[in-house]
Amino acid sequence: MNKTWHPKNEQRNVVLKPIHKVTITDILIWGFLAAVVLAGLFAWARQFFVTGLSATGLNRPVYWGLYITNFVFFIGLAHSGTFISAILRIAGQGWRKPLTRAAEAITLFSLPFGVTSILIDMGRPDRALNIFFFGRFQSPLLWDITAVSLYLFSSVVFFYLSLLPDLALCRDQLTDVPAWQHRMYEILALGWEGNHGQFERLERALDGMAVFMTMLVVTVHTVVSWVFGMTIQPGWHTALIGPFFLLGAIFSGTAAVVIVLAILRKVYHMEETLPVSLFNSLRKLLITFTLGWLYMMIAENMTTSYGNLPDEMRVLGQKTGGDFAIFFWAMWVLVFFVPLLIFIFKGKNNIGWMVTAAILVNIGMWIERFIVIVPTETRPRLLYEITKGVYHPTLTEWVITAALFAGLFLLYAMFTRFFPIIPLWETGESLEVGESRNENAGFLPQQLGDTSGMKGK
Amino acid sequence: MTFGQLAYAFVNTPGIGGMVAISVITLAAIVYFLLARWILKGDKKEAPGTANKQSSHK
Amino acid sequence: MTQWSMVIDLDKCVACQGCSIACRFENNTAPATPEQAAIGRSMFWNEVFPMLDEANDYAQPRYIPRPCMHCENPPCIKVCPVGATYQDEEGIVHQNYARCIGCRLCTVGCPYTVRYFNWTQAEWETPLAEHLNPDRVESSGLLEGPAPRPRGVVEKCTYCIHRLQKARAQAVAEGRDFRADDYVPACVQTCTGKARFFGDLDDPNSTVSQFSKKRRAFRLLEETGAKPKTIYLQEG
Numbered sequence: 001m002n003k004t005w006h007p008k009n010e011q012r013n014v015v016l017k018p019i020h021k022v023t024i025t026d027i028l029i030w031g032f033l034a035a036v037v038l039a040g041l042f043a044w045a046r047q048f049f050v051t052g053l054s055a056t057g058l059n060r061p062v063y064w065g066l067y068i069t070n071f072v073f074f075i076g077l078a079h080s081g082t083f084i085s086a087i088l089r090i091a092g093q094g095w096r097k098p099l100t101r102a103a104e105a106i107t108l109f110s111l112p113f114g115v116t117s118i119l120i121d122m123g124r125p126d127r128a129l130n131i132f133f134f135g136r137f138q139s140p141l142l143w144d145i146t147a148v149s150l151y152l153f154s155s156v157v158f159f160y161l162s163l164l165p166d167l168a169l170c171r172d173q174l175t176d177v178p179a180w181q182h183r184m185y186e187i188l189a190l191g192w193e194g195n196h197g198q199f200e201r202l203e204r205a206l207d208g209m210a211v212f213m214t215m216l217v218v219t220v221h222t223v224v225s226w227v228f229g230m231t232i233q234p235g236w237h238t239a240l241i242g243p244f245f246l247l248g249a250i251f252s253g254t255a256a257v258v259i260v261l262a263i264l265r266k267v268y269h270m271e272e273t274l275p276v277s278l279f280n281s282l283r284k285l286l287i288t289f290t291l292g293w294l295y296m297m298i299a300e301n302m303t304t305s306y307g308n309l310p311d312e313m314r315v316l317g318q319k320t321g322g323d324f325a326i327f328f329w330a331m332w333v334l335v336f337f338v339p340l341l342i343f344i345f346k347g348k349n350n351i352g353w354m355v356t357a358a359i360l361v362n363i364g365m366w367i368e369r370f371i372v373i374v375p376t377e378t379r380p381r382l383l384y385e386i387t388k389g390v391y392h393p394t395l396t397e398w399v400i401t402a403a404l405f406a407g408l409f410l411l412y413a414m415f416t417r418f419f420p421i422i423p424l425w426e427t428g429e430s431l432e433v434g435e436s437r438n439e440n441a442g443f444l445p446q447q448l449g450d451t452s453g454m455k456g457k
Numbered sequence: 458m459t460f461g462q463l464a465y466a467f468v469n470t471p472g473i474g475g476m477v478a479i480s481v482i483t484l485a486a487i488v489y490f491l492l493a494r495w496i497l498k499g500d501k502k503e504a505p506g507t508a509n510k511q512s513s514h515k
Numbered sequence: 516m517t518q519w520s521m522v523i524d525l526d527k528c529v530a531c532q533g534c535s536i537a538c539r540f541e542n543n544t545a546p547a548t549p550e551q552a553a554i555g556r557s558m559f560w561n562e563v564f565p566m567l568d569e570a571n572d573y574a575q576p577r578y579i580p581r582p583c584m585h586c587e588n589p590p591c592i593k594v595c596p597v598g599a600t601y602q603d604e605e606g607i608v609h610q611n612y613a614r615c616i617g618c619r620l621c622t623v624g625c626p627y628t629v630r631y632f633n634w635t636q637a638e639w640e641t642p643l644a645e646h647l648n649p650d651r652v653e654s655s656g657l658l659e660g661p662a663p664r665p666r667g668v669v670e671k672c673t674y675c676i677h678r679l680q681k682a683r684a685q686a687v688a689e690g691r692d693f694r695a696d697d698y699v700p701a702c703v704q705t706c707t708g709k710a711r712f713f714g715d716l717d718d719p720n721s722t723v724s725q726f727s728k729k730r731r732a733f734r735l736l737e738e739t740g741a742k743p744k745t746i747y748l749q750e751g
Contacts, residue, residue: 052666053617054634059555061628063619123617123632123667130616134597135475138468141596141620146478150485157489161496190497197500205496231624232590232739381626381736383579386564389555471598 005194006169007428011273015422018268019174022417033410040403043396044120053123055396062377062391066401067121072245072369073252074114074404075148075224077362079217080253081107082155085162086213089206095281097426098274102264103257104159105421109411111152113404118144120400140230143223151220158209161202165425168192181418199425221246228373235315235376238303244296251289251335252365255358258282260412262355264421273422279354283347286357290340297336311381318375323390327367334364517695518606519674520716521703522726523580524748527710530578532563534702534711538582541675541701543647543661545637558631560672561702577750582702583608583629583672584735584743591621591630600669606716606744607674613658615668622669626739629671636666650677674713675700695721716744 009015047055058065081104088096119125135142171185192198225245228236258279265274304312319328342357378389415421458466467473538544538561547557561582567573585608592600592608599615602608610630622630639647651662660677664670675698682698695715703711714721723746726732731748 052635053632054551054556057554058634060622060631061555063622063632118618121618123619123669124615124665127614127616130597130599130614132475132479134471134599134614135473135478136469136471136596136598137474137477139474139594139596139620141594141618142474142478145596146481149478150481153482153485153489157493161493164496190493192497193499195499197498198496199499201496201499205492209492227620231594231620232626233623377623380628381739382581382628383564383566386566387628392554474596 004168004172004192006165006172007194007425009424009428011270011422011427012169012173012424014268014270014273015420015424016170016174018416019170019418019420020176026413026417029413030410033406033413036406037403037410040400040406043399043403047120047396047400048125051396053121055394057392057394057397059389059391061380061387062374062389064121064373064377065391066370066393066397067117069366069370069373070401070404071114071117071121072224072373073366074110074117074408075221076245076249076252076365076369077110077256078107078114078151078155078253079221079246079249080257081105081159082213082217083250083253084257085158086210086217089210090214093281095278098422099257099261099278100162100426101159101423102260102421103253104155104162105412105415106253106256106260107155108159109408109415111148111155113408115148115152117404140223140227144227147216147220147223151216154209154213154216158206158213161209162206162423162426163419164189164192164202165194165199166420166423168194169424170420184418217250218246221249228376233376234309234311234379234381235304235372238300240296240300240303241372244300247289247292247296248365248368251286251293252362254282254285254289255339255361255365258286258354258358259362262351264416265351268416268421270422273427276349276351279351280348283343283354286347286361287340287343290336290343290361294336311379314379315376318379319371322375323378324371324375327371331364331367331371334360335368336364339364516604516717518716518744519585519679520606520714520723520727520744520746521582521585521674521700522712522723522732522746522748524710524712524726525577525579525750526731526748527708528578528580529708529710530563530565530576530580531707533705533707534561534580534582535559535563537701537705538672540646541648541661541678542673543637543663544670545633545639545663546643547635551635556634558670560629560631560670579747580702581627581629581735582700582745583674584627584741584745585674587742587744588740589625590739590741591625594620594624596620600671607676607679608671609659609673609676610669610671611657611659612662612664612668612670613656617667617669619669626736626741627743630669631671632669633664633666637663650681652677652680 043055047053056065056067081100084096084103085100089100119128122128131142131145135145137143167185167189171182171189174182174185222242222245225241229238229241231237261274261278261282264270301316304316318324339357339361342353346353347357374391378391380387380389538559539546542560544558544560551557561580563578563580566577566579568575568577585606587606589600589602589608592602595601596618597614597616599611600608600621601611617632619632622628622632638644647663648661650660651658652660653662660673660675660680678700679698683693686693686697695718699713703713712722712726714723716724716727718724726748727746729748732746733749734743734746736743
């Protein structure tokens with residue numbers, strides 16, 4: 001077993017430290033999160049068996065509400081990981097390496113909650129399989145099912161493949177963990193030996209998959225938006241909805257990465273492994289996205305208001321001065337004004353401010369999803385004076401929403417206690433060429449086209 | 458049957474969409490399985506002493 | 516091929532809402548409790564909308580009854596993921612309660628908001644429960660028409676397809692050809708002002724076909740391109 005070769009990494013002990021032991025604090029936090037999840041499960045069970053969707057505040061014409069908002073938000077959050085690990089991999093941004101796994105884990109754990117949101121929103125979840133038996137490809141929902149499930153599957157594989165060398169490391173190094181945990185590493189490592197060929201093939205496979213994943217990211221969030229965009233409802237039926245959703249997804253995802261990194265750094269004492277320079281790199285990206293968001297917002301609302309079509313203007317009026325004005329303007333403050341000021345003037349070398357801004361961005365992006373979905377429904381085309389919609393989410397909806405988020409945090413927190421959250425092999429030091437030639441295995445980052453180390457810019 | 462009719466039948470017939478979704482996932486499963494196996498094989502000739510299940514088949 | 520169509524003459528409509536009531540009993544549309552109705556969950560396959568003129572001090576109220584438009588190009592059918600809503604060769608847009616998954620993509624897709632979702636389990640008070648319309652359109656994997664709907668599915672006006680089926684069966688039993696005037700939906704039959712007409716739009720001699728060419732004829736939201744087959748005749 002010890003024949004397996006692992007790249008050297010100064011940070012090995014720091015990164016593996018959280019895995020050795022589950023603390024009392026962990027148990028308490030997990031317990032709390034699990035309680036919230038249980039409350040949500042109970043609320044859902046009640047909705048499923050007893051009340052049906054009458055437990056929600058949905059009505060005619062507001063047929064979609066919080067659940068669909070959550071669906072779009074979670075799928076958007078999921079774009080963090082793929083953006084960091086796939087798009088930045090293609091772009092050759094070496095600084096991304098320490099945070100790839102932490103970001104991909106967000107993808108991995110938020111996608112299932114996006115899918116769950118759809119099931120929760122269905123009137124007849126017991127008939128979900130009808131989608132496969134009777135699926136019609138003309139429906140945007142089928143595009144969603146295909147793209148999201150392929151994305152979920154590919155993310156799992158992409159994540160797992162890049163986890164393999166570290167699983168093998170856990171298998172070989174962590175001998176003091178409980179037997180079941182060690183057995184888990186043994187099984188999951190699939191007999192990885194860390195020879196040069198394996199590492200080379202792994203790098204090639206990940207590079208190839210990164211291209212595919214990038215295409216998937218664009219596809220997934222675009223088709224998610226097309227569920228709305230393909231209808232002819234005012235406010236939804238715009239070609240910009242796809243790109244806007246995509247940008248928003250990457251924006252909120254990247255902001256989520258900032259939050260996660262700051263927590264990991266603090267709780268697991270990874271100051272060395274996750275240097276401030278990472279936050280500075282993310283800061284530059286986030287400034288770009290904030291401005292991109294402004295551009296999209298202006299492009300969309302200028303077109304609508306200049307065109308002045310009555311149906312469209314009623315929806316826009318709902319946002320700017322109607323029932324949703326408070327959310328609309330709160331969104332502007334939370335997503336744009338405050339974060340941009342923080343990013344530009346306070347964010348540099350200051351993790352606290354970065355996290356503040358990132359949290360605001362994520363709250364604001366959730367509101368944005370809500371603002372895109374609901375106001376349109378409250379002003380249907382026909383006889384809007386009479387069929388005006390009002391929507392007040394109920395406790396059931398809020399409890400289930402809270403449970404989905406708690407579930408995401410819980411899975412994430414547990415994952416960091418059982419698996420190395422920093423990719424040790426990718427951040428590993430390059431070996432002397434001679435040394436690796438003599439061993440039966442080797443890891444040669446320079447030969448594989450990577451130039452920058454883990455220290456960031 | 459013209460191409461247009463065929464395309465319409467493809468998107469409109471209940472069941473075909475489900476088959477498309479399932480075949481895409483199945484295809485991905487096959488590709489990913491082969492990819493993982495290809496990676497794990499690595500360069501076997503340089504690692505004769507490494508005993509594990511993977512080397513039992515070639 | 517027959518294209519079923521309805522013409523509503525707004526000049527003759529007296530806004531008695533008899534069509535709404537006839538429809539409710541013909542099609543077993545469940546009544547909503549006051550609490551449910553207050554938050555917008557009542558169901559009217561055929562709803563009569565008041566178009567109140569606020570500027571004119573509500574002096575001249577106008578009304579517009581609205582059944583399903585049975586569009587030639589229905590936006591709801593395009594988006595249905597499972598084919599639970601579909602159009603037959605005669606242009607009627609069906610809703611199959613046995614297959615619907617309750618995703619409500621059709622309800623948000625319909626520009627006329629004619630589709631209703633069963634938020635609760637349908638319930639009737641005792642005397643009503645004993646007088647439900649026993650008609651149903653049913654076969655393997657198919658449940659349509661007035662059959663009481665399960666919770667969590669979408670329903671809508673069907674131009675009373677069960678009446679069409681019965682009329683066809685009657686014609687067969689009597690050993691004659693089915694004629695377009697053998698069948699009318701309940702709202703047409705009951706209309707107090709005789710404002711509603713029903714028939715085959717493909718037959719140039721039918722009433723609906725003649726009316727559809729009148730200058731007074733218009734369709735709701737023509738700009739959406741859905742091409743409704745429920746046609747209105749303007750007032751005045």
